[in-house]
Amino acid sequence: MSTRIRESLGQEMVLTAAVAVVIVLLSLLPMLRLIKEIVAPGGTFSGMAIEAGLRSPATWIATWHTLVVGVGGTLLAVLSGTLVAVLVTLTDIRGRSALVLCYVMPLMIAPQVTALAWLQLFGPASPFLKLIGAAPPLGTKNPLYSTSGIILLLGVQYGPLVFLLVRAGLRKLPRELVEAARAGGAGWFTVLVTIVLPLMTPSIMAAAALAFVSCVGNFGIPAFLGIPANYLVLPTLIYQRLAGGGPAVLGEAAFLSVLIGVIAMAGILAQEVMSRRRDYRISSTSLPAEPYELGRWRPAVQAGMWLLIVVVLLLPLFGLVLASLVPGYGIALTAKTATLDNYRFVLFEHDAASRAFFNSFWLSIAAAFFAVLVAVPIGYLIAWGKQRWVRLLNLSVELPYALPGVVLAIASLLLFLRPIPLTGIQLYNTVWIILYAYLARFLVLALRPTISGYHQIDRALEEAAQVAGAGLFMRMRTIIFPLVAPAAIAGGLLIFMTALSELTVSALLWSSGSETIGVVMFSFEQGGDSNYAAAMSVITVAVTFVLMLVTNMLAAHLPSGVLPWRD
Amino acid sequence: MARLTLDHVTKSFADFDAVKDVSIDVGDGEFLAVLGPSGCGKTTLLRLVAGFEKVTSGEIRIGSEVVSGKGGSVAPEKRRVGIVFQNYALWPHMTVAENIGYSLKVAKLDKAVARQKVADALALVNLQGLGDRRPANLSGGQRQRVALARCLVAAPSLVLFDEPLANLDVHLRASMEDEFAAFHKRTGTTIVYITHDQAEAMALADRIAVMDHGRLAQLATPRELYHEPANEMVASFISQGILLPADVLSAEVAGHCKVRVLGTELLVRCRPGERPRAGARICCRSADLDVSPDGPGLDGLVKRVIYQGGAARIEFTSSAGPDLTLHFEQPDPVMLEVGAQARLCIKSGWLIPAAGVAS
Numbered sequence: 001m002s003t004r005i006r007e008s009l010g011q012e013m014v015l016t017a018a019v020a021v022v023i024v025l026l027s028l029l030p031m032l033r034l035i036k037e038i039v040a041p042g043g044t045f046s047g048m049a050i051e052a053g054l055r056s057p058a059t060w061i062a063t064w065h066t067l068v069v070g071v072g073g074t075l076l077a078v079l080s081g082t083l084v085a086v087l088v089t090l091t092d093i094r095g096r097s098a099l100v101l102c103y104v105m106p107l108m109i110a111p112q113v114t115a116l117a118w119l120q121l122f123g124p125a126s127p128f129l130k131l132i133g134a135a136p137p138l139g140t141k142n143p144l145y146s147t148s149g150i151i152l153l154l155g156v157q158y159g160p161l162v163f164l165l166v167r168a169g170l171r172k173l174p175r176e177l178v179e180a181a182r183a184g185g186a187g188w189f190t191v192l193v194t195i196v197l198p199l200m201t202p203s204i205m206a207a208a209a210l211a212f213v214s215c216v217g218n219f220g221i222p223a224f225l226g227i228p229a230n231y232l233v234l235p236t237l238i239y240q241r242l243a244g245g246g247p248a249v250l251g252e253a254a255f256l257s258v259l260i261g262v263i264a265m266a267g268i269l270a271q272e273v274m275s276r277r278r279d280y281r282i283s284s285t286s287l288p289a290e291p292y293e294l295g296r297w298r299p300a301v302q303a304g305m306w307l308l309i310v311v312v313l314l315l316p317l318f319g320l321v322l323a324s325l326v327p328g329y330g331i332a333l334t335a336k337t338a339t340l341d342n343y344r345f346v347l348f349e350h351d352a353a354s355r356a357f358f359n360s361f362w363l364s365i366a367a368a369f370f371a372v373l374v375a376v377p378i379g380y381l382i383a384w385g386k387q388r389w390v391r392l393l394n395l396s397v398e399l400p401y402a403l404p405g406v407v408l409a410i411a412s413l414l415l416f417l418r419p420i421p422l423t424g425i426q427l428y429n430t431v432w433i434i435l436y437a438y439l440a441r442f443l444v445l446a447l448r449p450t451i452s453g454y455h456q457i458d459r460a461l462e463e464a465a466q467v468a469g470a471g472l473f474m475r476m477r478t479i480i481f482p483l484v485a486p487a488a489i490a491g492g493l494l495i496f497m498t499a500l501s502e503l504t505v506s507a508l509l510w511s512s513g514s515e516t517i518g519v520v521m522f523s524f525e526q527g528g529d530s531n532y533a534a535a536m537s538v539i540t541v542a543v544t545f546v547l548m549l550v551t552n553m554l555a556a557h558l559p560s561g562v563l564p565w566r567d
Numbered sequence: 568m569a570r571l572t573l574d575h576v577t578k579s580f581a582d583f584d585a586v587k588d589v590s591i592d593v594g595d596g597e598f599l600a601v602l603g604p605s606g607c608g609k610t611t612l613l614r615l616v617a618g619f620e621k622v623t624s625g626e627i628r629i630g631s632e633v634v635s636g637k638g639g640s641v642a643p644e645k646r647r648v649g650i651v652f653q654n655y656a657l658w659p660h661m662t663v664a665e666n667i668g669y670s671l672k673v674a675k676l677d678k679a680v681a682r683q684k685v686a687d688a689l690a691l692v693n694l695q696g697l698g699d700r701r702p703a704n705l706s707g708g709q710r711q712r713v714a715l716a717r718c719l720v721a722a723p724s725l726v727l728f729d730e731p732l733a734n735l736d737v738h739l740r741a742s743m744e745d746e747f748a749a750f751h752k753r754t755g756t757t758i759v760y761i762t763h764d765q766a767e768a769m770a771l772a773d774r775i776a777v778m779d780h781g782r783l784a785q786l787a788t789p790r791e792l793y794h795e796p797a798n799e800m801v802a803s804f805i806s807q808g809i810l811l812p813a814d815v816l817s818a819e820v821a822g823h824c825k826v827r828v829l830g831t832e833l834l835v836r837c838r839p840g841e842r843p844r845a846g847a848r849i850c851c852r853s854a855d856l857d858v859s860p861d862g863p864g865l866d867g868l869v870k871r872v873i874y875q876g877g878a879a880r881i882e883f884t885s886s887a888g889p890d891l892t893l894h895f896e897q898p899d900p901v902m903l904e905v906g907a908q909a910r911l912c913i914k915s916g917w918l919i920p921a922a923g924v925a926s
Contacts, residue, residue: 401693460656463619467650468670468721480668482660 011472019100019378026440027396030411036256047229050513053255062237069150073215076155078208081162089170092291101310104565110501112220113537120323127322127333145229156312160392162207169203202275209271213264219504234260235406257410261403323534342535356520364499368492371446383454394424401444405504412437431514435507448495449562453487456559486557491549501540569630569724570595576625585611587781598758599771606783609761618643619830649726650720655710657702664698670721688716708739728760777801802850809851815843829887849916856895859912874917
């Protein structure tokens with residue numbers, strides 16, 4: 001083999017090897033470690049952990065609760081999300097982009113912030129209810145501390161998720177299918193029930209599966225609403241066990257986290273089975289159907305939609321802002337009592353809180369930055385590479401995000417409880433273990449838009465650089481990165497927004513000194529300092545909102561569908 | 568500048584042979600067109616030469632160096648070939664000058680020298696002063712010229728054109744054709760030009776390689792392809808040649824032999840050494856056919872008359888072979904009408920060599 005031929009192979013092999021190492025470290029290793037803990041704790045094969053877990057009644061109660069709120073939340077999310085998707089996509093309703101933006105907004109807000117906002121709205125200390133003089137007497141139980149409260153908020157949180165998927169499906173519906181039914185004499189409602197919704201079954205099923213996985217894995221909402229009512233689901237049960245028992249109960253926690261994983265997977269499998277029962281494939285592509293004219297119903301439907309937005313978005317946020325301005329629990333908010341002291345306190349005076357802002361910001365920036373950097377080469381190999389096994393690795397990058405966050409958190413704990421072999425570096429009880437978990441969990445958020453970015457680029461652009469003599473790294477730097485950068489960076493911003501107020505993972509991995517915003521918010525709320533928690537929430541929501549606006553400026557350079565809130 | 572040699576090159580994807588046992592020798596400074604219907608393997612051939620695909624078997628040499636073969640494959644960036652892509656592949660995030668100067672930047676050329684070379688290349692394609700524009704602000708023809716300049720500036724040993732005119736409108740095509748011809752004359756570069764357009768290939772190329780289902784059907788000059796097609800595929804593909812069954816009656820004498828076609832005997836051109844045989848075929852061009860109401864010829868029916876402005880294309884079937892359609896042109900005033908009886912005379916033709924006889 002001539003030297004020129006050998007040189008040609010070098011850079012691609014280096015890139016492939018580096019990508020493989022990253023994926024193994026971030027995706028395969030934690031999952032394998034978790035499975036090992038269940039099947040063979042301590043290195044020998046044993047069913048002990050499984051048996052102990054199965055015998056505990058707490059396991060069964062929490063599993064039942066998880067299923068109840070999971071199924072309930074999913075149903076509510078599917079019903080509301082599909083209804084909104086149909087109204088927004090198929091009718092001539094006005095102000096569509098604004099509606100989409102507002103309706104999808106709760107998805108960008110952390111679940112525990114949603115929970116906190118709603119709690120502030122309805123509790124006996126609610127500044128809002130006090131404002132309108134409708135507050136129940138102090139000491140009354142907040143109606144949201146209940147099963148139905150959890151289900152309601154899960155539905156509010158993940159309705160937008162269903163909305164996005166169903167809307168994407170509806171937009172691909174060819175108008176001929178609708179027009180043929182109309183020509184056959186069917187009215188609009190008949191078309192909707194007999195043609196549109198049946199054809200949307202795969203989208204709705206996929207959305208339902210995703211909502212189910214999100215509901216059973218959700219920590220923030222059942223933590224804020226369930227723990228005070230002693231209503232435990234699996235993620236909160238794990239949290240309580242670990243908070244009480246520390247690393248000693250890791251084996252049991254591992255079993256419980258795998259149980260959540262199994263429930264989530266069962267949801268996905270059920271969707272697969274349901275979707276395969278009939279042929280729903282749409283073969284033709286065409287323009288979307290003409291919007292249905294609502295006629296005299298339009299003002300009513302529009303008013304209804306905006307009322308929904310007010311209820312699920314504006315009122316809770318309003319309640320949150322009011323709560324952040326109240327000087328203390330139960331005090332009525334007036335022009336005289338309103339204060340910014342809570343903000344001053346969490347930003348500058350409370351050590352853990354200000355540390356948390358610092359930690360969460362740099363963790364989010366680091367995770368976003370790393371993910372963008374890694375997503376470009378991984379996306380390159382997945383979208384344009386020739387090796388098939390790399391595409392399989394794509395699945396393993398999806399895994400840590402597809403599974404509930406608790407699963408990954410426990411896996412990270414197991415992986416780094418002891419110092420890393422050979423180096424002796426200790427990640428457990430430091431902020432680095434959180435960074436590791438963020439990298440593993442959120443990488444896919446940057447990878448997906450990057451891959452769709454690659455699919456939009458003409459490969460000839462790279463080949464032109466290749467014949468101009470540029471090696472792989474040179475092409476990456478001068479041609480490929482500039483071209484996919486908008487998509488990758490948008491993904492990075494999504495990661496930043498998601499990681500900034502993240503709670504599920506950090507609640508299990510934090511230690512003194514490495515608090516995150518989510519963790520401190522949670523401990524404020526548990527300690528009864530809702531006002532401080534509200535102030536922190538308002539700050540993160542504001543940051544998120546500003547970032548959404550900034551990201552919108554990238555929109556012209558992005559493949560469609562990268563920014564969920566953009567129509 | 569270098570010669571390009573393809574030596575029994577085969578490329579298979581899974582169980583499908585995109586290129587089968589193709590051998591082509593392109594001389595130094597030659598302009599070779601690779602012509603074929605879509606799916607014939609011509610684009611795969613180009614990608615093999617450029618190095619984007621690896622050969623399954625066989626060998627590709629540029630100059631005296633083996634670039635693809637059993638030992639492996641030299642990466643595209645090390646082959647010093649230039650490509651003009653069908654959709655230009657100009658980098659949208661760079662200006663025209665940056666696009667053109669990219670290969671110089673990669674080669675770490677001195678900046679002042681590179682700037683001069685870019686200016687020269689811009690001048691060569693008549694785009695002086697457009698160096699600061701973005702590709703998005705250029706017309707189709709201008710983009711094509713930028714692509715040409717970009718590939719020129721690196722002084723490649725070999726330039727590949729991948730259907731460069733397919734995206735341009737008709738009148739722009741003619742002027743770009745002139746420009747490519749001028750470019751070849753000026754630089755003397757070896758060129759491999761992929762196209763599905765016969766007129767383009769005929770107008771530009773020194774030789775044309777006709778591809779069919781991954782195989783090389785014929786490699787010859789445009790004139791030879793037209794007058795002496797090596798097989799039925801080339802005969803019918805080039806200028807819609809008419810294939811007629813024939814029996815060879817006499818051995819070749821002075822490049823001609825006697826054949827019987829549809830019951831009439833005539834003299835056609837043929838390869839040296841042809842001997843009498845049955846089941847042969849001849850290829851006629853529409854120019855070889857003429858109406859001859861009085862003389863000898865084929866009697867038959869006019870099936871269709873398609874007026875094309877100034878002349879009509881007449882489709883005709885002879886009563887001796889009702890399944891065969893012969894077509895020819897009749898200039899105005901067009902006398903023949905659909906359903907009319909006519910007598911047609913075949914003035915000349917080419918006896919297609921028996922399969923498996925090498926040219």
